[in-house]
Amino acid sequence: MAYLELKNVSKTYHQGKDNTEVLSNINLKIEEGEFVAIVGFTGSGKTTLVNLINGLIKPTSGEVLFKGEPVVGTSHERGVIFQNYSLLPWLTVFQNIAMAVKEAFPKENKAQIKNRVESYVEMVGLTHAIYKRPKELSGGMRQRVAVARALAMKPEMIIMDEPLGALDALTRGNLQDEILNIWNQDKRTALLITNDVDEGIYMADRIIPLKPGPKATLGPEFKINIARPRDKTALNDNADFKKTRNEIITYLMAIGDDRKSVSAQQYSLPDLTPKSFVSQF
Amino acid sequence: MEQEIILKKENQGFAIIKPLTNFFKVKFEKDNVLKFLKKTGITLISILLFLAFWHFGSKALYNKEATYKIEKALAEQGQAAAEAEKACIASRDSSCQPNTLPSPSQVWASFQSLIADHYLIKNKKQAFADKLATTNEKLVAQGKEAIVYTGRASFVDTVLTSIKTVFAGFLLAMIIAVPLGIFIGLSPSLRSAFNWFIQIFKPVSPVVWYLLVFMIVKTIYIGASSDNAFVISFISVGLCAMWATLVNTAMGVSSVDKDYINVAKVLKLGTFQKVFKVILPSSLPLIFTGLRITLSVAWMVLIAIELLAQSPGLGLFVWEEFQNGANDSNSKIIVAMFVIGIIGFLLDRLMLTVQQMVSFNKNEGI
Numbered sequence: 284m285a286y287l288e289l290k291n292v293s294k295t296y297h298q299g300k301d302n303t304e305v306l307s308n309i310n311l312k313i314e315e316g317e318f319v320a321i322v323g324f325t326g327s328g329k330t331t332l333v334n335l336i337n338g339l340i341k342p343t344s345g346e347v348l349f350k351g352e353p354v355v356g357t358s359h360e361r362g363v364i365f366q367n368y369s370l371l372p373w374l375t376v377f378q379n380i381a382m383a384v385k386e387a388f389p390k391e392n393k394a395q396i397k398n399r400v401e402s403y404v405e406m407v408g409l410t411h412a413i414y415k416r417p418k419e420l421s422g423g424m425r426q427r428v429a430v431a432r433a434l435a436m437k438p439e440m441i442i443m444d445e446p447l448g449a450l451d452a453l454t455r456g457n458l459q460d461e462i463l464n465i466w467n468q469d470k471r472t473a474l475l476i477t478n479d480v481d482e483g484i485y486m487a488d489r490i491i492p493l494k495p496g497p498k499a500t501l502g503p504e505f506k507i508n509i510a511r512p513r514d515k516t517a518l519n520d521n522a523d524f525k526k527t528r529n530e531i532i533t534y535l536m537a538i539g540d541d542r543k544s545v546s547a548q549q550y551s552l553p554d555l556t557p558k559s560f561v562s563q564f
Numbered sequence: 565m566e567q568e569i570i571l572k573k574e575n576q577g578f579a580i581i582k583p584l585t586n587f588f589k590v591k592f593e594k595d596n597v598l599k600f601l602k603k604t605g606i607t608l609i610s611i612l613l614f615l616a617f618w619h620f621g622s623k624a625l626y627n628k629e630a631t632y633k634i635e636k637a638l639a640e641q642g643q644a645a646a647e648a649e650k651a652c653i654a655s656r657d658s659s660c661q662p663n664t665l666p667s668p669s670q671v672w673a674s675f676q677s678l679i680a681d682h683y684l685i686k687n688k689k690q691a692f693a694d695k696l697a698t699t700n701e702k703l704v705a706q707g708k709e710a711i712v713y714t715g716r717a718s719f720v721d722t723v724l725t726s727i728k729t730v731f732a733g734f735l736l737a738m739i740i741a742v743p744l745g746i747f748i749g750l751s752p753s754l755r756s757a758f759n760w761f762i763q764i765f766k767p768v769s770p771v772v773w774y775l776l777v778f779m780i781v782k783t784i785y786i787g788a789s790s791d792n793a794f795v796i797s798f799i800s801v802g803l804c805a806m807w808a809t810l811v812n813t814a815m816g817v818s819s820v821d822k823d824y825i826n827v828a829k830v831l832k833l834g835t836f837q838k839v840f841k842v843i844l845p846s847s848l849p850l851i852f853t854g855l856r857i858t859l860s861v862a863w864m865v866l867i868a869i870e871l872l873a874q875s876p877g878l879g880l881f882v883w884e885e886f887q888n889g890a891n892d893s894n895s896k897i898i899v900a901m902f903v904i905g906i907i908g909f910l911l912d913r914l915m916l917t918v919q920q921m922v923s924f925n926k927n928e929g930i
Contacts, residue, residue: 339829356829363830369823372924373845382841386831418924436831 285312285348286472287336287440292345294331305331307498309345311491313472320475320483321501322531323493324539329476330366332493333444336474337363349440359387362438364446368429370417376404377413380432387436403431407461423454427461434465440472448478456515459486467511480531484524485513490531494538502538505531615668622667629662658891666895671902674895682718689713717876719896723903726866726877729794730911733801733862734855741806741858742851745813749847750839755814766807770865774800774872793875800869805862812854816847849923856915863908878904 289311295304305328313319323329334340335347338357347354349361357363370379380400388396404413407427409420417425426446433441443462447455463486466473477483483490484507492502509523518524630653638646652660666674692713700710717725748754777800785792820843828838870879882900885893 337830339826357832359832365823365826367823369827371824371827371842371845373848382833383831386833386837 286315286317286350287311287313287474288346288348289336290346290348292335292342292347294328294335294340295343304343304498306335306342306500308500311501313474315472316470317489318466318473318475318487320477320487320490321493322477322480322483322490322535323499324495324535325478327493327495328497328499329478329493330444333363333442333474333476337361337442359436360439362433362436362441364426364429364433364441364443366445366448368417368425370425370428370432372417375414375416376409376420376428379417379428380404380435383432384435399435403435404428406434406465407431421454423450423458426450426458430458430462430465438471440474441466443473443475445476445478447482455482460515462486463512480528480535484509484528484531485515485518490527492531492535492538502534619668622665625664626662626667629664633660633662661891663889663891663894666892666898670892670895671898674892675899677892678719678896678899682720685716685718685721688715719881719899722877722881723907725794725875726870726879727907729798729801729870729875729877730859730862730866732794732798733805733866734859736799736802737806737809737858737862738855740802741809741854742813745810745851745854746817746839746844748810749814749817750843752818755818762807762810766811768804770800770804770868771872773804774869776800777803778873793873797866797869797873797875797877800873801862801866804865804869805858808857808861809851809854812857813847813851816850816854817843820846849919852915852919852922856912856919859915860908860912863904863911867904 289309292306292309293304294306295302309332321329321332331340335342336349336354338347338354338361349358371382374382377400380403381396384391384396384399388399391399401410401413404410407430409424409427409431412420412424417428420428426449430446446462447458450458459482475483475486480490488507490505490507492505494500494502505527507523507527509518509521633653634646634649637649649660653662692715696711703710744758748758774796777796781792781796781799785795824842824846828842833841866877867879867882869875870877871883874880878900882897885896885900
């Protein structure tokens with residue numbers, strides 16, 4: 284039995300008379316302890332997929348099974364790192380994380396909660412900024428807080444929705460390593476949604492492309508057989524890396540071209556001739 | 565960039581005194597002195613221009629009415645009466661002065677006399693209290709009510725009464741509008757239930773609110789000896805002014821950023837936690853915007869309501885001076901006008917400062 288399983292999942296959004304089928308016939312199996320990356324174009328329904336898995340929305344048809352049970356609503360077992368960090372601006376770093384910890388461990392006393400929050404803040408290297416508010420932090424620091432908040436709840440599975448999308452390349456690289464380190468420590472199941480193929484190859488065991496929506500479906504999976512820990516600089520010369528990267532990019536380019544040709548609708552323009560206004564004035 | 569914006573936002577409430585505080589904070593550099601002189605100088609010049617315009621304007625009005633009076637005397641009573649009228653006006657005798665817009669100097673004099681009058685009344689009150697101290701003690705010991713001073717209120721007392729009324733009304737508005745607004749904002753069905761009510765009662769004039777409150781409070785207080793003018797006026801002020809807060813709170817609560825709601829869902833916060841930890845803090849900026857509008861509306865309608873309710877505040881002061889028609893009544897009205905304006909301005913700045921303390925940039929957490 285797979286740890287997380289999506290069976291023929293479709294999601295349609297209704298807006299007046301318009302029905303947009305964002306996701307169509309999604310089938311996905313993730314085993315325990317696996318790190319899976321889903322790569323897709325912007326607007327291909329990645330966030331909808333994440334929200335289906337974390338329980339924020341329900342599928343129109345099909346089933347989302349987590350440990351064999353259908354997903355109903357959100358759960359502390361599945362931690363989410365949002366695309367836009369979604370920290371509460373009126374709370375400090377400590378308070379933002381403490382809020383999650385209090386909910387996940389309602390029986391703990393104040394000192395235990397404080398310990399837990401501090402250890403996770405230390406893990407993401409923000410001890411010096413623990414009493415600062417989000418506005419005083421840089422984008423990378425905010426994302427670290429979001430990571431700490433998600434992990435502090437001790438979820439069994441981490442769902443990351445383009446967590447590093449808004450960061451610059453250097454910060455991005457650092458945070459990728461940090462997330463991998465944390466994941467390595469207790470090998471939780473992880474699902475990463477990203478638009479960066481290199482990031483997917485560097486971090487995940489498997490990469491599954493998401494064909495662009497509407498009616499997005501998952502493409503064929505690509506296994507990454509590069510031994511961990513992976514070295515980012517050495518990776519560029521790794522033959523396996525190059526091969527996989529080329530395959531994925533070729534595949535994505537191909538479906539991108541498909542999309543272009545599909546969307547190139549023919550419009551017939553009315554036959555107009557310019558009219559002279561000179562005589563009127 | 566963001567940092568810059570935040571710095572600029574700080575203390576906007578009292579930005580008007582910023583050149584002054586900067587002047588004392590920063591070293592005396594030539595640049596700063598020039599900047600200070602320029603900023604303050606422009607304000608000073610505009611004030612002087614305003615005073616000059618007012619002075620010459622009132623002088624022209626004064627002359628127009630004086631000429632008319634003299635000509636009227638000439639036409640109706642002949643040369644001698646006209647000469648007498650002219651002499652009377654020139655002598656500044658109060659019996660025949662033109663009753664028109666007072667000049668700045670007259671207003672200043674009235675202001676001083678109002679302050680002097682305040683101390684006079686204060687002394688009288690003290691003397692009265694001293695004189696009756698022993699009698700009152702006996703009365704209280706017997707379980708009767710003490711005798712209090714019931715003489716005329718001084719100008720400063722009327723200002724204090726007005727401020728008291730406005731704050732009581734503001735508190736009432738806050739106590740009604742904020743919780744109600746939260747409930748309306750949280751529940752779409754309550755929103756439709758209350759929408760007609762808000763839309764109909766929001767534009768009702770202060771005078772009508774006063775009459776409504778009067779009808780109800782009069783009956784409640786029936787037979788009671790205590791004065792209900794204060795109660796009537798602060799309730800009317802509160803009811804008149806609460807709509808901005810009600811609408812803003814409902815809007816703030818119903819339009820909380822979806823990201824925050826998602827966070828609340830993912831963390832699985834309970835309803836109570838969700839309301840108090842996520843929804844309320846995120847709508848605080850809008851609630852305070854509403855409260856700021858409420859306070860300024862309250863101060864504006866207060867004058868009209870005090871006048872109707874006969875509550876001894878600035879509104880009644882203005883009305884009584886107008887009815888009084890004494891020589892310095894007009895200048896006292898202008899004094900009241902300035903006091904009303906300045907207090908209204910200070911109240912608004914106070915609320916703006918509080919508002920900025922609780923507001924946050926929406927992009928700060930994202």
